[in-house]
Amino acid sequence: MAAVIFRSSLSFAARKSLAPNVSVLQRRASSFSALKVSQDRLWDHIHSTCEMSGATADGGLRRLSCDDNDKKVRDWFASEVKKLGCKYEVDAMGCQWAILPGENNKLPPIGIGSHLDSVQSGGKFDGPLGVLTGLEVAKVLKESGKKTYAPICVINWTNEEGARFPPACMASAVWAGEFDINAAHKCTDTADKKTTIGDELKRIGYAGKKECSYKVSPLSAHFEIHIEQGPRLENEGKDVGIVDSVQGMHWFNAGLRGFTRHADTTPMELRRDALAGAAKIVLEIQRLGRETGGMATVSLFKSQPQNFCNIPSAVDFSFSMQHPDKATLDGMKQQVASFVKKVAADDGLEIAEYDNIWSYDPNTFDKEAVACLEASAKDLGYNYKKLISHTAHDSLYTNMHVPTAMVFTPCRDGISHNPLEYASPENCSVGAQTLLGAVLRYDDLLRKKHSG
Amino acid sequence: MAAVIFRSSLSFAARKSLAPNVSVLQRRASSFSALKVSQDRLWDHIHSTCEMSGATADGGLRRLSCDDNDKKVRDWFASEVKKLGCKYEVDAMGCQWAILPGENNKLPPIGIGSHLDSVQSGGKFDGPLGVLTGLEVAKVLKESGKKTYAPICVINWTNEEGARFPPACMASAVWAGEFDINAAHKCTDTADKKTTIGDELKRIGYAGKKECSYKVSPLSAHFEIHIEQGPRLENEGKDVGIVDSVQGMHWFNAGLRGFTRHADTTPMELRRDALAGAAKIVLEIQRLGRETGGMATVSLFKSQPQNFCNIPSAVDFSFSMQHPDKATLDGMKQQVASFVKKVAADDGLEIAEYDNIWSYDPNTFDKEAVACLEASAKDLGYNYKKLISHTAHDSLYTNMHVPTAMVFTPCRDGISHNPLEYASPENCSVGAQTLLGAVLRYDDLLRKKHSG
Numbered sequence: 001m002a003a004v005i006f007r008s009s010l011s012f013a014a015r016k017s018l019a020p021n022v023s024v025l026q027r028r029a030s031s032f033s034a035l036k037v038s039q040d041r042l043w044d045h046i047h048s049t050c051e052m053s054g055a056t057a058d059g060g061l062r063r064l065s066c067d068d069n070d071k072k073v074r075d076w077f078a079s080e081v082k083k084l085g086c087k088y089e090v091d092a093m094g095c096q097w098a099i100l101p102g103e104n105n106k107l108p109p110i111g112i113g114s115h116l117d118s119v120q121s122g123g124k125f126d127g128p129l130g131v132l133t134g135l136e137v138a139k140v141l142k143e144s145g146k147k148t149y150a151p152i153c154v155i156n157w158t159n160e161e162g163a164r165f166p167p168a169c170m171a172s173a174v175w176a177g178e179f180d181i182n183a184a185h186k187c188t189d190t191a192d193k194k195t196t197i198g199d200e201l202k203r204i205g206y207a208g209k210k211e212c213s214y215k216v217s218p219l220s221a222h223f224e225i226h227i228e229q230g231p232r233l234e235n236e237g238k239d240v241g242i243v244d245s246v247q248g249m250h251w252f253n254a255g256l257r258g259f260t261r262h263a264d265t266t267p268m269e270l271r272r273d274a275l276a277g278a279a280k281i282v283l284e285i286q287r288l289g290r291e292t293g294g295m296a297t298v299s300l301f302k303s304q305p306q307n308f309c310n311i312p313s314a315v316d317f318s319f320s321m322q323h324p325d326k327a328t329l330d331g332m333k334q335q336v337a338s339f340v341k342k343v344a345a346d347d348g349l350e351i352a353e354y355d356n357i358w359s360y361d362p363n364t365f366d367k368e369a370v371a372c373l374e375a376s377a378k379d380l381g382y383n384y385k386k387l388i389s390h391t392a393h394d395s396l397y398t399n400m401h402v403p404t405a406m407v408f409t410p411c412r413d414g415i416s417h418n419p420l421e422y423a424s425p426e427n428c429s430v431g432a433q434t435l436l437g438a439v440l441r442y443d444d445l446l447r448k449k450h451s452g
Numbered sequence: 453m454a455a456v457i458f459r460s461s462l463s464f465a466a467r468k469s470l471a472p473n474v475s476v477l478q479r480r481a482s483s484f485s486a487l488k489v490s491q492d493r494l495w496d497h498i499h500s501t502c503e504m505s506g507a508t509a510d511g512g513l514r515r516l517s518c519d520d521n522d523k524k525v526r527d528w529f530a531s532e533v534k535k536l537g538c539k540y541e542v543d544a545m546g547c548q549w550a551i552l553p554g555e556n557n558k559l560p561p562i563g564i565g566s567h568l569d570s571v572q573s574g575g576k577f578d579g580p581l582g583v584l585t586g587l588e589v590a591k592v593l594k595e596s597g598k599k600t601y602a603p604i605c606v607i608n609w610t611n612e613e614g615a616r617f618p619p620a621c622m623a624s625a626v627w628a629g630e631f632d633i634n635a636a637h638k639c640t641d642t643a644d645k646k647t648t649i650g651d652e653l654k655r656i657g658y659a660g661k662k663e664c665s666y667k668v669s670p671l672s673a674h675f676e677i678h679i680e681q682g683p684r685l686e687n688e689g690k691d692v693g694i695v696d697s698v699q700g701m702h703w704f705n706a707g708l709r710g711f712t713r714h715a716d717t718t719p720m721e722l723r724r725d726a727l728a729g730a731a732k733i734v735l736e737i738q739r740l741g742r743e744t745g746g747m748a749t750v751s752l753f754k755s756q757p758q759n760f761c762n763i764p765s766a767v768d769f770s771f772s773m774q775h776p777d778k779a780t781l782d783g784m785k786q787q788v789a790s791f792v793k794k795v796a797a798d799d800g801l802e803i804a805e806y807d808n809i810w811s812y813d814p815n816t817f818d819k820e821a822v823a824c825l826e827a828s829a830k831d832l833g834y835n836y837k838k839l840i841s842h843t844a845h846d847s848l849y850t851n852m853h854v855p856t857a858m859v860f861t862p863c864r865d866g867i868s869h870n871p872l873e874y875a876s877p878e879n880c881s882v883g884a885q886t887l888l889g890a891v892l893r894y895d896d897l898l899r900k901k902h903s904g
Contacts, residue, residue, distance in 0.1 A: 307573075
């Protein structure tokens with residue numbers, strides 16, 4: 001696989017240093033908290049969409065990007081937002097855009113987005129909570145008759161997981177101008193190298209004509225709610241998390257080649273065993289994650305040949321490393337690269353592949369958007385925590401062009417990407433309510449800015 | 453997979469300590485070396501059978517037990533031995549028995565056997581050299597008009613490799629009474645768990661009616677020629693090897709189970725990473741092979757789930773360990789078992805499988821059979837070396853019931869189970885000539901014993 005390197009440029013926040021306008025935020029606090037999301041409706045949507053499109057016997061969700069389940073849930077989402085009178089569009093990456101008009105429709109909408117796709121053996125919350133909260137906010141606004149100043153846009157970003165078609169956050173990266181759409185359309189199914197996401201978007205009827213670009217579909221801001229996927233909020237007994245940054249990441253695909261021959265008869269000193277070499281690298285990557293206080297994982301791992309009596313000659317694997325500090329993260333990258341070279345030299349292996357597939361630097365969310373979330377949580381009386389996101393979400397890419405921030409809900413035992421993934425109805429609605437309050441606050445800031 | 457433990461009982465040599473009758477062997481040496489195998493015909497058969505049934509573009513052989521290529525070469529072998537006037541039978545494990553009558557047909561035949569199947573990406577010599585040498589010996593005897601005292605039987609043992617249907621040496625183990633035939637017939641294809649070798653024997657027309665048993669198809673002795681599969685003969689510039697023993701072996705299937713969750717967001721200390729645990733075991737097994745002077749290999753290795761953003765939760769692997777010393781070999785077994793338990797405890801993993809699939813103790817071949825080979829090599833003026841076999845062959849099982857010994861030919865760089873496997877025409881014919889001389893010597897011993 002050729003290297004497809006995403007590298008995020010400076011975050012929006014770093015480029016446009018907007019100080020939070022706290023006085024404005026606090027002055028009208030009570031009215032921002034008057035509208036209430038429906039905990040029951042949100043919970044029902046999370047479960048009913050799962051049932052209709054991808055529920056698995058073990059209580060999880062399997063809804064791979066552009067598969068038949070993804071089509072089903074997309075069709076349902078389109079029907080729901082059309083019923084609300086939203087302006088509905090699909091872009092060339094299959095992203096669904098549902099715009100509820102505001103008073104000033106010349107302004108780009110405030111986006112509330114996330115994804116409806118899952119990993120192969122995922123849970124009900126990672127992704128759907130975000131899009132369905134956007135839908136819930138739109139429903140509450142519509143039902144209340146309250147008209148926002150800017151339009152509100154609910155977005156279903158295509159292929160956030162990248163589980164079927166790597167890399168992840170594909171459509172938001174295209175929207176941000178960080179990934180060429182033609183290259184994106186050619187990305188292939190991990191289980192079937194002949195199928196591209198471009199083909200599958202056409203097959204399910206979601207290859208829209210509108211360009212997928214922040215220039216064509218601009219936003220005034222982007223808010224996203226997601227389960228935390230880690231144990232910090234739960235461990236500290238917090239109601240909700242306000243995400244103000246994202247740690248950096250390097251993702252590599254690597255391949256080692258040795259030589260296969262008889263396993264029983266080849267003297268140890270003559271071996272070029274790719275599996276034994278790869279095993280050293282797996283442990284070195286684990287060690288680096290532990291010793292730096294970051295994270296590091298070898299995930300995909302395939303060894304060949306699969307024969308009882310042959311020495312393994314080919315191992316292909318993927319690994320990723322995360323750290324909040326750029327210098328430390330880049331140090332990890334260099335240490336792994338040196339270690340892989342040393343193992344190859346020591347063990348007589350060739351490095352057939354060593355590709356940096358995806359990287360992003362540690363990133364800071366927009367201060368004003370974060371402040372809106374914080375004011376909302378405070379006003380609602382929630383016990384909140386500001387925290388860093390350990391992984392990328394579509395918000396990483398929206399943050400390159402528009403003020404962005406995220407809400408995290410606690411999730412049981414910090415588990416995600418697993419059928420056991422769970423956030424309580426209360427956790428979900430507390431997060432949604434926090435997001436709604438922040439959207440109304442941000443909208444109010446826009447009103448002041450543009451109508452004042 | 454349930455444990456199917458083969459454990460070889462005492463070797464025939466250990467039970468029946470027959471001292472070599474050297475005087476007899478030497479007295480008639482020159483006549484034993486008068487008949488000459490045809491180097492060209494043997495070389496042609498090795499290559500033409502490969503071309504007709506399983507030649508691969510990379511110069512190797514892919515002829516998995518009971519596949520269509522195996523059927524083709526079996527049909528050819530049957531036709532060849534019938535042309536020679538052999539009595540031809542197929543047993544219930546699909547073994548082909550081709551008996552050239554002798555003077556005293558009440559005596560069990562002297563067997564010359566090996567296998568025609570290969571591993572998935574194998575060479576032309578591992579196996580076929582043995583059966584085709586048997587055929588060459590039968591042709592030479594027939595053409596010369598020489599009648600042996602005992603009948604001579606060329607045997608194609610089914611599924612020696614066990615590459616498609618593990619475990620290896622399947623039919624010879626059934627013949628030796630070490631593996632129940634019903635259990636053998638149920639062994640499944642590694643690539644398709646619904647297909648059994650019993651089904652496939654029927655499909656290719658090789659499920660014979662005759663019981664596969666040393667009681668029903670007894671032998672007076674068994675000789676086998678094989679490429680060495682290691683570098684000793686080549687390194688020492690030897691013409692041929694006389695194999696007097698086999699090192700012992702333990703083969704295990706193991707499975708570790710952790711827990712899969714998000715790779716980017718799960719703190720290192722909360723992980724139960726089955727791949728990282730398995731990596732430690734791979735390296736410990738390699739260390740044991742090196743430090744004991746034996747061999748040890750993790751071969752099959754599968755990790756799940758195969759998703760970029762998930763921690764691996766399930767690894768299944770197979771490993772084998774070989775050593776000439778039983779106490780050392782059993783010590784290796786115990787050390788790995790303790791190490792696996794420690795890793796499981798340290799890393800929060802469950803041991804889902806830990807099955808001893810196949811084991812055999814270090815084994816000694818029959819002194820008289822070995823002496824016949826040694827006398828033959830000496831008489832022919834070959835520079836030979838007595839050596840231990842590092843892996844099992846069908847001779848391991850015949851040795852449990854009848855005097856057995858093996859010939860090794862040097863092979864280039866000691867490589868086997870690889871398309872690069874190569875033994876020269878001269879190496880092959882020197883080995884075949886050594887074997888022919890030994891068979892004639894052993895036949896002469898039988899004549900003395902039974903007609904004297």
